[in-house]
Structure formats: C-alpha cells, structure tokens
Amino acid sequence: MKKRLLAALLCALMALGLTACGGSADTEPAEGADAAATETTDADGGNRTVVVAMGSGFSTLDPGRVYEKYPPMIVNACYENLFKFNSNDGEAEPSLAESYEFSEDGMTLTVKLREATFASGNPVTSADVMFSINRCKNLQDNPSFICDTIESMEAPDDLTVVFHLTQPDSAILSKLTYSSLAVLDSEVVKEHGGTDAEDAVTADTASDYLNTTSAGSGMYVMTSYIPDSEIVLEANPNYWRQATNVDKYIIKIQPDSNTQMMGLSTGDIDVAMNMTDDTMAELQSAENVELINAPTKTVGFVMMNMDESIGGPVANPDVQQAIRLALDYAGIQTIVGEGCVTPYSVIQDGFMGSKGVRETSYQDIEAAKQLLADAGYADGLDVDLTVCDLDMEGVALTDLAQKVKEDLAQIGINVNIVSQAWAAGYGDAYREGTIPLTVMYWGTDYNDPNVQLEFLPGETVGLRAAWTAEMNPELNAKYAEAMNATDNDARIAVLEEIQDMMYEDGPFVFIAQAPAHIGFNTRLDGVAISDPYALDLTLINIK
Amino acid sequence: MKKAIKRLFRSNYLFTAGVIICLFWIFAAILAPVIAPYDPIVQDLTIRLQPPSASHIFGTDNFGRDIFSRVIYGGRYSLLAGCLTVVIAGALGTFYGAIAGYVGGKADNIMMRFSEMILSFPSLILAMIINAVLGSNLFNTMFALVIVAWPTYARLMRSVVLSVKENEYVTASEALGASKLRILLKEVIPNSISSVLIMATTDLGNQILMFSTLSFLGLGSAPPTPEWGMMVSEGVDYFNKFWVSGFPGLAIFTMAIGANFIGDGMRDLLDPKLRKQF
Numbered sequence: 001m002k003k004r005l006l007a008a009l010l011c012a013l014m015a016l017g018l019t020a021c022g023g024s025a026d027t028e029p030a031e032g033a034d035a036a037a038t039e040t041t042d043a044d045g046g047n048r049t050v051v052v053a054m055g056s057g058f059s060t061l062d063p064g065r066v067y068e069k070y071p072p073m074i075v076n077a078c079y080e081n082l083f084k085f086n087s088n089d090g091e092a093e094p095s096l097a098e099s100y101e102f103s104e105d106g107m108t109l110t111v112k113l114r115e116a117t118f119a120s121g122n123p124v125t126s127a128d129v130m131f132s133i134n135r136c137k138n139l140q141d142n143p144s145f146i147c148d149t150i151e152s153m154e155a156p157d158d159l160t161v162v163f164h165l166t167q168p169d170s171a172i173l174s175k176l177t178y179s180s181l182a183v184l185d186s187e188v189v190k191e192h193g194g195t196d197a198e199d200a201v202t203a204d205t206a207s208d209y210l211n212t213t214s215a216g217s218g219m220y221v222m223t224s225y226i227p228d229s230e231i232v233l234e235a236n237p238n239y240w241r242q243a244t245n246v247d248k249y250i251i252k253i254q255p256d257s258n259t260q261m262m263g264l265s266t267g268d269i270d271v272a273m274n275m276t277d278d279t280m281a282e283l284q285s286a287e288n289v290e291l292i293n294a295p296t297k298t299v300g301f302v303m304m305n306m307d308e309s310i311g312g313p314v315a316n317p318d319v320q321q322a323i324r325l326a327l328d329y330a331g332i333q334t335i336v337g338e339g340c341v342t343p344y345s346v347i348q349d350g351f352m353g354s355k356g357v358r359e360t361s362y363q364d365i366e367a368a369k370q371l372l373a374d375a376g377y378a379d380g381l382d383v384d385l386t387v388c389d390l391d392m393e394g395v396a397l398t399d400l401a402q403k404v405k406e407d408l409a410q411i412g413i414n415v416n417i418v419s420q421a422w423a424a425g426y427g428d429a430y431r432e433g434t435i436p437l438t439v440m441y442w443g444t445d446y447n448d449p450n451v452q453l454e455f456l457p458g459e460t461v462g463l464r465a466a467w468t469a470e471m472n473p474e475l476n477a478k479y480a481e482a483m484n485a486t487d488n489d490a491r492i493a494v495l496e497e498i499q500d501m502m503y504e505d506g507p508f509v510f511i512a513q514a515p516a517h518i519g520f521n522t523r524l525d526g527v528a529i530s531d532p533y534a535l536d537l538t539l540i541n542i543k
Numbered sequence: 544m545k546k547a548i549k550r551l552f553r554s555n556y557l558f559t560a561g562v563i564i565c566l567f568w569i570f571a572a573i574l575a576p577v578i579a580p581y582d583p584i585v586q587d588l589t590i591r592l593q594p595p596s597a598s599h600i601f602g603t604d605n606f607g608r609d610i611f612s613r614v615i616y617g618g619r620y621s622l623l624a625g626c627l628t629v630v631i632a633g634a635l636g637t638f639y640g641a642i643a644g645y646v647g648g649k650a651d652n653i654m655m656r657f658s659e660m661i662l663s664f665p666s667l668i669l670a671m672i673i674n675a676v677l678g679s680n681l682f683n684t685m686f687a688l689v690i691v692a693w694p695t696y697a698r699l700m701r702s703v704v705l706s707v708k709e710n711e712y713v714t715a716s717e718a719l720g721a722s723k724l725r726i727l728l729k730e731v732i733p734n735s736i737s738s739v740l741i742m743a744t745t746d747l748g749n750q751i752l753m754f755s756t757l758s759f760l761g762l763g764s765a766p767p768t769p770e771w772g773m774m775v776s777e778g779v780d781y782f783n784k785f786w787v788s789g790f791p792g793l794a795i796f797t798m799a800i801g802a803n804f805i806g807d808g809m810r811d812l813l814d815p816k817l818r819k820q821f
Binding site: 389394398399403418420 | 585586588591605606675676678679680761765766767777780781782783784
C-alpha cells in the first residue's frame with residue numbers, strides 16, 4: 001500500500017515538474033532585448049536595434065584567423081574586402097575594388113581601389129590591402145591556405161594593387177571575398193601589435209585587440225564581444241558609403257532552436273538563424289514572423305568505389321547508373337527538410353556556372369532494372385553501405401542511408417547498412433578510399449565552384465572513390481581548364497561541360513543540398529540566407 | 544518451494560505485475576509478425592510524422608514507418624540482448640568465480656585481479672570502446688555487454704564459494720576421495736547458485752537498459768533495425784512530436800521495470816536473509 005502511494009506521489013511530482021518547465025519557458029523574456037529596445041530609438045520612437053540569435057560560438061574574430069561558420073557574419077559587417085558576394089547565387093563583385101584586370105596569361109591581377117575610409121578616419125590604401133593579405137598568409141593559421149596561389153603583391157600607387165599569382169586561378173576573386181582577407185586598418189592594427197612580416201606566426205599579437213573591437217572600413221564597429229554569449233555592433237560614424245537604417249546589432253549565441261523559436265515569437269529576437277523543420281511548424285501561423293528555407297551549398301552524396309576489388313558490383317558503371325536512376329530524389333528532399341534541393345550534378349545549385357537542379361522525375365525504376373540486368377545482375381545483388389555517425393546540417397547520415405537502402409531495394413539491390421563511428425576507422429577509410437559504398441557530405445571551404453573540382457577523377461575527393469586520372473583523362477583535364485579560365489564566360493562554359501560529363505557518369509551521386517532555416521520578424525527587410533556570410537547584416541533595413 | 548512461489552504471487556503484487564509485463568513482451572516478441580499491423584521497415588514518406596490515430600495507434604516516424612509495429616518488433620532485440628547477456632555473463636562469471644574461490648591461493652589472486660581490472664573501467668565507456676573497435680552490430684553489442692557484466696558475477700560467486708567450501712559436506716566429499724571437479728560441480732556450485740540467480744534476475748533490467756543506452760548512442764544494430772534505444776534517438780530531433788521517441792521510451796521503461804520487479808520478487812523468494820514474513 002505504501003509503495004503504491006509512493007508511486008502515485010512520484011507521478012504527480014513528475015507531472016508538476018513538466019508543467020512547471022513549460023510555464024517558465026513562456027514567461028521568460030530575454031531581458032537583453034528589452035534593455036536594447038530602450039537604448040536606441042529614432043525620432044518616431046521606433047526601435048533601431050536588431051537582435052540576432054545564432055547557433056554556435058567561435059574561437060576568434062580576428063579576420064586573419066577566422067575559419068568557422070559564423071565569424072564571416074561579423075567580419076562582413078565590420079570590414080570590407082576587395083570583392084564581395086552581394087547575392088547568394090551571384091559572382092564576386094567589386095567592393096573596395098573599383099575595377100580589376102587579369103593579364104593575358106592569367107598570372108597577374110591588377111586591382112584599382114575606391115577612395116574609402118576606415119572607421120578610424122584613415123584612408124584605405126593599397127598598403128592596407130597588402131598588409132592584410134600578407135598578415136593572413138604569414139599567420140599560418142587555418143585560413144592561410146586561401147593565399148596559396150598569391151605569389152607576391154606590389155603597389156604601384158596608393159590605389160592600385162598588383163597580385164602576382166603562382167598559377168592562373170579562376171577562383172581568386174572569390175577567395176578575395178573571404179573574411180580572412182578583409183582589409184584591416186594597418187595603422188591601427190600595427191599599433192596593437194599586428195605585423196605582416198614573415199615571422200607573424202609568433203610576432204603578431206593583435207588578435208586580442210581584434211577580439212574586442214574591429215579595425216575595418218565596414219558599416220559597423222564591434223563595441224563588445226563576450227565569447228559564447230554576445231556580440232554588439234554599432235553603426236560606424238565614419239562610414240564612407242550609404243548605410244542601412246539599423247543602428248545597432250546585438251548578436252546572441254543561443255544554440256537551442258526552441259529557445260530561438262520562443263524568442264522570435266515574443267519579439268525578443270528579430271532574426272533566428274537556427275530554426276528546424278519542427279520549430280518552424282510552431283511559427284507557421286505567427287503573424288509577425290516570416291520564415292525562409294533555402295538550400296545551402298553543403299551537399300550530401302552517395303559514393304561508389306571505382307576499384308572493383310573494393311567496390312565489387314558498385315564499381316560497374318552500369319550499376320552506378322542504375323543506382324542513380326533508382327534513387328527517389330523527392331523523398332530524399334522530404335527527409336532532409338523544407339528548402340532542400342537536388343543539384344544537377346557536381347556543382348551545387350546557386351554557384352556561378354551551376355546548371356541548377358536535377359529534376360525529381362529523373363527517377364526511373366524500369367530503366368534502372370534494365371541496366372542492372374544488362375550488367376549481369378538480373379537477380380539483384382547484395383552490398384554493404386558503410387555510414388558514419390556524422391550529420392549534415394542536422395540531418396543524420398544514417399537517415400539518408402536508410403532512404404537509399406529503401407530505394408535500392410526496389411531494383412533488387414539489397415543494401416546492408418554498416419555503421420561505423422567517424423573516429424573508429426570510418427574517417428581513415430573514407431580518406432584512403434577503401435569504402436565500397438557510402439553516404440557522406442561535403443561542406444565548401446570558400447564560396448566558389450572551384451571547390452567542387454576536387455570531385456574530379458584524380459583529385460582529392462575523386463581518389464576517395466578510387467577514381468584515378470587514368471580512368472577518365474578527358475574529365476581530369478578539365479580541372480586545369482577550369483582553374484585557368486579567368487574569363488567568366490569561358491569559366492561557365494567549362495564548368496557546365498564538367499557538370500554534363502558527371503550528370504550520368506562517375507562514382508558520385510549528389511543527392512541533396514542541406515537547407516538552412518531562418519526565421520525573422522516582419523519589421524525587417526532584406527533578410528536572406530547567405531552562404532558566404534551566414535547572414536549579410538549590411539543588407540538589412542527596418543521597415 | 545511450490546508453496547513459496549504461490550505465496551509469492553499472491554502476496555507480492557509487484558512480482559506478479561513484473562511477470563505479467565515480461566510475459567506480455569515475450570509474447571509480443573514471439574508473435575510480432577502476427578500482432579504488428581505493418582512491416583516495421585517499409586517506409587512511406589506520404590504519412591511521415593503522423594500523430595497516433597486509428598490506423599497507426601502509436602503514430603508514424605520520420606520515414607512514415609508504423610511506430611507500433613516497430614515497438615513490437617523491437618522487443619525481440621531488447622529481450623534477446625538482455626537475456627543472452629545475463630545468461631552468458633552469468634554462466635561465465637559463475638564458473639570463473641567458483642574456480643577462483645574453490646582453488647584459492649595464487650590462482651585466486653591472479654584471477655580476481657584480472658576481473659577487477661575489467662571492473663575498474665567505467666562500464667558504459669568500456670562497452671562503447673569494444674563496440675566501436677569491433678564495429679557495431681547486435682552480436683558485438685551483446686559481446687561488449689557480456690565483457691562488462693561477467694566480473695560482477697565472478698566476484699559474487701567467489702565470495703559465496705569461499706564460505707560454502709568450508710561446510711562439512713564439502714570436507715566429507717573430499718574425505719570420500721571425490722575429485723575437485725566433482726566437488727565443484729556437485730557440491731559447491733549447486734549450493735552457491737541461488738545468490739547468482741537473484742543477481743541475474745535483478746541484472747536483467749539493467750542489461751536491457753544498458754543495451755538500449757548503447758543503441759541510443761548509435762552502437763547497436765545498424766538502422767533500420769527497430770531497436771528501442773535507436774528509435775528513441777531518432778525521435779529526439781522531433782521535439783514536439785512526442786510519439787516518435789515517447790512510445791519506444793515507454794517500452795524500455797516497462798520492460799526494465801518489469802524485469803526489476805521480478806528480480807525483487809526472486810530475491811524475496813530465494814534469499815533467506817531478506818525473506819519477508821509472509
């Protein structure tokens with residue numbers, strides 16, 4: 001009797017606890033936002049502060065060292081580069097640069113600068129550009145590789161920079177947009193221990209300073225940075241161009257998407273960067289909230305090993321094509337979530353030169369069965385699909401693997417899923433190219449279609465599928481051709497050729513671009529998903 | 544004994560409840576193909592994440608699979624893993640501990656230090672490491688559970704054997720010239736086994752939980768196998784769709800608590816020191 005009473009009591013307690021949790025979450029306004037609301041108001045009494053919530057912190061905001069997902073959002077607001085992506089699917093456009101010119105052989109790039117000023121009032125000169133790029137190169141930190149094709153620079157005058165390259169590099173303009181190459185106010189940075197000399201890796205001590213404030217020519221100045229908690233940006237009073245009407249940004253690091261969702265619905269947060277399918281459904285009916293789902297350039301793919309001793313039947317091109325035909329691309333998009341698209345081929349939808357999306361009607365079970373029969377597998381075949389414990393922007397790779405298994409079962413391919421932890425062998429096997437069949441994802445290092453050239457035969461990712469240059473010399477030769485094509489039209493032409501050649505051939509099936517979900521208050525204008533910057537704060541206005 | 548069991552059923556409601564729960568899951572596991580209304584693996588994306596309804600009483604998951612059918616089939620893996628682990632680890636530990644305790648001396652010392660070495664690792668981490676190294680599938684998970692579980696049985700058995708072997712009937716057997724093996728099998732083990740049995744029944748619930756934990760962490764059979772732990776972890780992404788991880792979670796809960804009730808009852812029945820006044 002006593003025991004039963006105890007059990008009943010426990011149940012009651014649990015129920016109480018649950019309701020208490022629900023209640024407290026509703027009645028907990030973010031005091032930061034309220035405080036901010038009273039701080040900056042314009043003549044009409046409107047609030048000119050925008051609060052952004054984002055999912056994860058980062059290790060540094062020193063432009064010369066940034067390499068994580070979110071710092072470019074801050075760097076893009078406080079600094080400017082020679083070039084910039086003004087829209088998510090466009091090409092790099094001049095920003096601090098006024099004009100540029102490639103030499104005939106593609107080995108030299110000459111950039112003319114605009115007359116601009118830093119937040120400190122100093123003018124932006126070619127010396128600042130050279131300082132910033134040399135500093136990034138000599139810090140030898142994560143992003144230094146981005147300068148690998150820059151042999152040297154010279155400055156004929158204050159407003160001209162000449163880049164001498166190690167090889168023609170059609171991605172150089174995109175690389176120059178990258179946050180690590182943002183133009184720093186060299187005078188200010190040097191004052192605080194910065195150096196671009198070759199011993200910068202040990203001699204440079206400016207990172208501490210650049211983690212507390214910014215030293216750029218951007219629309220905003222960073223006034224406070226509390227790691228893993230909050231960043232405050234205030235309008236740059238010396239901004240040399242037309243600015244937006246947002247006076248202040250408070251950027252909060254708030255990993256939980258449910259917290260973001262609640263803040264957004266109460267108006268405490270203006271932009272929530274990490275919504276999920278589930279939390280978005282909650283806000284579908286909210287009047288003051290708008291939602292955007294758009295594909296990012298993180299792409300999931302099926303990889304089949306070209307080496308018959310490893311891949312077995314999946315090394316057969318007919319089987320590979322049968323698999324490509326058997327996949328239910330529409331279903332995969334459903335699993336990945338709202339905003340997901342299937343790229344046409346190796347280059348993601350949204351990149352310059354991309355051929356867009358693969359139609360979901362591409363699936364053709366009958367043709368796939370026929371191909372399998374022609375390849376000698378009329379009775380079907382068994383194959384192991386190894387999958388690791390990672391997820392692609394929140395979508396577990398094992399989920400994709402389960403879908404692939406289901407789809408391939410329809411044409412008689414019996415897939416046996418083998419799960420292996422990334423750290424317990426999968427990572428090595430993947431890099432060494434010894435996995436017969438897998439589902440993996442690929443995030444881009446910088447925003448340029450050239451990053452996708454690694455999937456070509458004989459290149460880094462191609463070799464992970466044991467796809468050697470000899471297997472397809474014609475396609476392999478396109479690598480150099482694409483790297484050398486500095487003229488945009490010629491570049492697009494060769495990128496399109498590559499996509500067509502890989503549309504129905506090769507060991508990769510690109511199945512889905514993971515979507516990002518952003519929710520924002522309808523009082524804002526110009527909020528958009530941005531691959532290079534996560535969110536471009538310089539495009540947002542208050543209505 | 545029969546009388547005692549009858550009394551146990553009548554007086555110990557929790558034990559009765561435990562038996563009913565476990566019998567329910569055993570029948571569900573055996574008769575899964577008959578009970579389950581749908582194939583637990585076949586996907587139907589048109590009905591994904593549906594709340595519980597008449598056609599899918601536990602709702603559907605991320606792939607549109609029927610959660611009720613998956614829960615019913617999932618009992619097979621949990622029961623199999625739990626029971627096999629307990630039986631194998633119990634048998635292994637019993638013999639190991641009995642030998643150590645009965646032989647004594649240096650052999651005892653070495654054998655027990657070895658088992659303590661295994662015990663000194665945090666059990667969950669050790670099981671995860673074994674699983675990660677060997678690759679994760681049902682067999683390897685059970686293997687890892689056995690490796691982690693047997694030393695506890697060995698220690699218990701050894702301590703009981705140490706006192707049992709001092710009994711006069713053992714000395715009598717020795718005097719009659721019985722071989723050591725014969726004494727071990729005929730006298731020592733039968734007279735020490737009851738405490739291991741008690742421990743095995745209480746341990747069953749633990750092992751089922753442990754197995755679910757490992758499969759929650761992605762170290763069990765590969766998907767789409769309907770393991771309860773894995774189903775719970777698939778549901779954590781769907782915060783406000785309680786049924787996706789709620790029902791498999793409930794299944795783990797009932798299974799574990801049922802096994803624990805039985806364990807408690809068995810202790811009441813077999814352990815004279817703890818025997819309740821009926």
